[in-house]
Amino acid sequence: MKKRTYSCGLDAAVDVVGGKWKALILWELHTGVRRFAELRRGIDGISEKMLIQQLREMETYGLVHREVHRQVPPKVEYSLTDFGRSLNEALIPLGDWGERHMSTIEAIPRD
Amino acid sequence: MKKRTYSCGLDAAVDVVGGKWKALILWELHTGVRRFAELRRGIDGISEKMLIQQLREMETYGLVHREVHRQVPPKVEYSLTDFGRSLNEALIPLGDWGERHMSTIEAIPRD
DNA sequence: CGGTATCCGCTTTGATACTG
């Protein structure tokens, strides 16, 4: 989310879902409501800092809903909004593409 | 293209198409063959350095074909491979999503 | 025309420690 104007829809979408983690978080939430710790365990390699940072951004974008249950121990649940679900659906073909070509992609030499 | 293993297809796809420019370049190439200068003019705000850098990466990924015509003045044409075209197709729903929600996205407060 | 090379700042990400 860096720009204020976009040259096309794909430009806008990449800006929203861009970065290392957002698409993964979106995907992890597609099955339903998830607690903070569940998300952390579900997304390999993400730190607490990055997870909360990305979730907060996605909350301001209106993609994610954050529900705090005031109790001890604390319980915070994250879920997709309708907007988030619509984005997730738009990502399905891309996910399928990645699935189909994953072995090819992994075989590409890096540097 | 930073990882060597992926947790899911979406993870892999985002790694390939991630960054500020690749999706845009892909999209610009969807109409057919393009010369270097055409691409530069077609993608608003990109520098020569970033364009060539991204094109080279996409070439090593096998998404883009680079054809050099040895003549004066030089002429280099870029086009999508079948692999690149398949990725582009997978990006269409995302582009449509962005198109539909562009005004909403632009209205999201930054910072 | 179609690049390369170098430098540099800003943002993103990671590591570690701490808290209500």
Next chain:
DNA sequence: CAGTATCAAAGCGGATACCG
């Protein structure tokens, strides 16, 4: 459990200058 704070490292991307 669900964060916050701080610092440091890495990487992305821009500006400028130059070349075959």
